[in-house]
Amino acid sequence: MKRLEALRLGVQIGGQEILRELDLRLEAGQMLGVIGPNGAGKSTLLRALAGIQPARGEILLDGHELAALSPRQRARRIAWLAQNGPVHWPLSVARIVALGRLAWHEAEAATRQATRETLRETGLEGLADRNYDQLSGGEKARVLLARALNGKPELLLADEPTAALDLAHQLEVMTLLRNHCQAGRAAIVVLHDLRLAAHYCDRLLLLKQGVALTEGSPRQVISAHWLELAYRIRLREGIDPLDAFRLEWTVMT
Amino acid sequence: MPPTRRLPALLLALTLSAAAETPPRRVVSINLCSDQLLLLLGEPGQIVSLSYLARDPNASALAERARAYPANHADLEELIAMQPDLVLTGAYTDSALRRALRALGYHLEALPLAHDIATIRANIRRVANWLGHPARGEALIQRLDAHLKRLAQKRFKRHPRALFYQPNGYTAGAGTLQDEALKRAGWDNLAARIGLRGYRPIDLETLLLAHPEQFFTSPYAPGTDSLAQRRLRHPALRAATGGRPMIELPYRYWLCGGPMIADAITALQQAHP
Amino acid sequence: MKHATLILGLVTAALGLFSLFIGSNPIPVFQALLDRLHDIPSAIAIVLTEVRLPRTLIALLAGAVLGLCGAALQGFLHNPLASPGLIGTSGGAAFGAVIALYFGFGSGLGVPLAGIAGALVATWTVYRIAGRDGDTLTLILAGVAINALLTASISLLLSLAPSPYAVQEIVVWLLGSVANHGSDDLWLMLPGALTGGLLLMRTRRALDALTLGEETAASLGVDLMRTRAQLFAGIALAMGSVVAVTGAIGFVGLVTPHLLRPLAAHRPGRLLGLSALGGAALLLAADIGVRLLQRATGASIQVGVITALLGAPFFLWLILRQRSPA
Numbered sequence: 001m002k003r004l005e006a007l008r009l010g011v012q013i014g015g016q017e018i019l020r021e022l023d024l025r026l027e028a029g030q031m032l033g034v035i036g037p038n039g040a041g042k043s044t045l046l047r048a049l050a051g052i053q054p055a056r057g058e059i060l061l062d063g064h065e066l067a068a069l070s071p072r073q074r075a076r077r078i079a080w081l082a083q084n085g086p087v088h089w090p091l092s093v094a095r096i097v098a099l100g101r102l103a104w105h106e107a108e109a110a111t112r113q114a115t116r117e118t119l120r121e122t123g124l125e126g127l128a129d130r131n132y133d134q135l136s137g138g139e140k141a142r143v144l145l146a147r148a149l150n151g152k153p154e155l156l157l158a159d160e161p162t163a164a165l166d167l168a169h170q171l172e173v174m175t176l177l178r179n180h181c182q183a184g185r186a187a188i189v190v191l192h193d194l195r196l197a198a199h200y201c202d203r204l205l206l207l208k209q210g211v212a213l214t215e216g217s218p219r220q221v222i223s224a225h226w227l228e229l230a231y232r233i234r235l236r237e238g239i240d241p242l243d244a245f246r247l248e249w250t251v252m253t
Numbered sequence: 254m255p256p257t258r259r260l261p262a263l264l265l266a267l268t269l270s271a272a273a274e275t276p277p278r279r280v281v282s283i284n285l286c287s288d289q290l291l292l293l294l295g296e297p298g299q300i301v302s303l304s305y306l307a308r309d310p311n312a313s314a315l316a317e318r319a320r321a322y323p324a325n326h327a328d329l330e331e332l333i334a335m336q337p338d339l340v341l342t343g344a345y346t347d348s349a350l351r352r353a354l355r356a357l358g359y360h361l362e363a364l365p366l367a368h369d370i371a372t373i374r375a376n377i378r379r380v381a382n383w384l385g386h387p388a389r390g391e392a393l394i395q396r397l398d399a400h401l402k403r404l405a406q407k408r409f410k411r412h413p414r415a416l417f418y419q420p421n422g423y424t425a426g427a428g429t430l431q432d433e434a435l436k437r438a439g440w441d442n443l444a445a446r447i448g449l450r451g452y453r454p455i456d457l458e459t460l461l462l463a464h465p466e467q468f469f470t471s472p473y474a475p476g477t478d479s480l481a482q483r484r485l486r487h488p489a490l491r492a493a494t495g496g497r498p499m500i501e502l503p504y505r506y507w508l509c510g511g512p513m514i515a516d517a518i519t520a521l522q523q524a525h526p
Numbered sequence: 527m528k529h530a531t532l533i534l535g536l537v538t539a540a541l542g543l544f545s546l547f548i549g550s551n552p553i554p555v556f557q558a559l560l561d562r563l564h565d566i567p568s569a570i571a572i573v574l575t576e577v578r579l580p581r582t583l584i585a586l587l588a589g590a591v592l593g594l595c596g597a598a599l600q601g602f603l604h605n606p607l608a609s610p611g612l613i614g615t616s617g618g619a620a621f622g623a624v625i626a627l628y629f630g631f632g633s634g635l636g637v638p639l640a641g642i643a644g645a646l647v648a649t650w651t652v653y654r655i656a657g658r659d660g661d662t663l664t665l666i667l668a669g670v671a672i673n674a675l676l677t678a679s680i681s682l683l684l685s686l687a688p689s690p691y692a693v694q695e696i697v698v699w700l701l702g703s704v705a706n707h708g709s710d711d712l713w714l715m716l717p718g719a720l721t722g723g724l725l726l727m728r729t730r731r732a733l734d735a736l737t738l739g740e741e742t743a744a745s746l747g748v749d750l751m752r753t754r755a756q757l758f759a760g761i762a763l764a765m766g767s768v769v770a771v772t773g774a775i776g777f778v779g780l781v782t783p784h785l786l787r788p789l790a791a792h793r794p795g796r797l798l799g800l801s802a803l804g805g806a807a808l809l810l811a812a813d814i815g816v817r818l819l820q821r822a823t824g825a826s827i828q829v830g831v832i833t834a835l836l837g838a839p840f841f842l843w844l845i846l847r848q849r850s851p852a
Binding site: 481 | 549550551553567569570573576578627628630688689690692694695698706708709710820826
């Protein structure tokens, strides 16, 4: 893909407006962070973009209507990573990651080949034959992310991929997402941790009560003005808001 | 029983025992088998009521004639209202009902089941005596014997292997009316040959391996369906007899022993290949 | 994995062959086969091809359908306690078949069609009550209620049926039997069983995807509406046709997927084929047991008695294991 555009996106669930008149624009190679208080409609936005939540307005992928794609064509281009997504049967790690290529309807050998590559790229080779049930929380999150990455999606939609992870695993997951956003690929990530958002994302979208308050670079969005408006929090006098959310740690290799 | 109630019961018993010496005047039958013998041997004015089964053309050989009389359902209150001086029952009539009727002082007679022609003769004689018409009984027996003798004159070159096959895989072995009728009609009853006695289920494979040439069946409830009845339509049965279909005979021939056994033998003789 | 299918296939085939040698009387099977091939209508040939062969094939087909439907339902509801018996499918099919058979429109395809309709209505009802998330407790409670209703209705209908034999057949409908059927019954159940089976096999990919939940499955391009429709239609067609002939045979659909799930590496889609094979082997083995028992004791018991005798303790063990932390 080159560009994703959403125009006047709106979602109504049970008579309630969850998203209102939302415009969005994302270039290839970029990572967009979606931030905002609880109940802002962040997950709903991702679901709408993934095509699993009916929405008003238009979603254009390189200028073409997303709605015109068949579910399978859509699934090959866009991957959605659920927040705390369930795994109902104790499959092996390799089998779960392989499910990411379901929409490709390819020979089993091709799936196996692609899966092996993805496992290597995500550092999960050693866990390939382990049962999902036996993994730690951090490993599980990585496996589910690897599943979403396995279809080589042009657009990855990740809903709080770092929730409930320790700091090291948060950094690992964010690095994987960052690596994904190369030529022709992009990601939209819902984040609660503003440090991660400021550090890893190219652009941020600040949502509150279904409305986009602002959209721009981390420096533009992470400002005393917008954070006050969105979260009703106040910064101590004389401190740069970006300094307050600085991330100065990396994972040891 | 309190003394005040005992008196009417005593009086009733006295009148009944007096009546027993002369022919009974109000006879009620509550059993299909005694119904039919009562119809054949009784004076029309003697018959007060027959069981409702006597009117069922599928069960009763005299259904048409039975319609001339009121039907009963062997209900105690209903029977008392009929004021019978003789109640005819079967060997297996509800024993609580029989005890109740006896306790009230009614005169009951029970007709034994007939599994062969000798018992049929004895039963005819028995009912004729109860009704006070022994001569009618002897006449009926003579007619039956003459009929049987005529049928016995018919000779068959071969006695083909046959067998009654009923829902749920039941068959009639030795010591049944079917067995006697089959033999008198020139058939070889396979169920008896295998060693079965009375009414018993026969396993499908055993049945087929006995090389049957003809199946007979007597539908007890024509026009209804059930898994039990579907067993009669098993494709193997038709294949075993070389495609020859099962022959249906009315169930009323076997439900009760009576002169209709001769009609059954006639039908079985006509079924010869 | 490939080996598992192959071995299971061989076991099933061997049981199928063995089953032709088991009956109430010993017969020279090879002579019977020769007679059959030379078109000699001997009694042993008829016993082989009209009694034992249909019984064997009906047991295999019914077992395969039970195993397949159980695996498909468990996969779809991602619930190892779901089975065609527990959620009312078998009872509904039996109920429909009972109406058709005993109340006079049981000729030809009437019985299987009524079974299909009954299976569909009963399963759909339980599914609607339990909700699509397949919450175990609600599902089981709804299943218990619907099953009780169906069992009582079947008993009532059989008591009211005009056929004098109906009442004693309650046990067949509630426990199931493959005895005393001919090839015509096999032909009667075959179209629905095959069509339903094919429909179910087409949900394999979707069932695999559903391992990750409904939403993720949808994001993977799975059409959930279509999958659901295929699944219900498939189960109703297959179970309806089978139960209309054999009655509601219990526990095969519950136990088989469990036994074989490890062999399928827990993949619900992969499990379908294996479970069909396993169900066929299991039910045929139970029926061989019935025949051996009959030969030894003369008593003819329902195959459903055997499957329940073996299946119920297994089911209890399963519940206990689920309750205790792994």
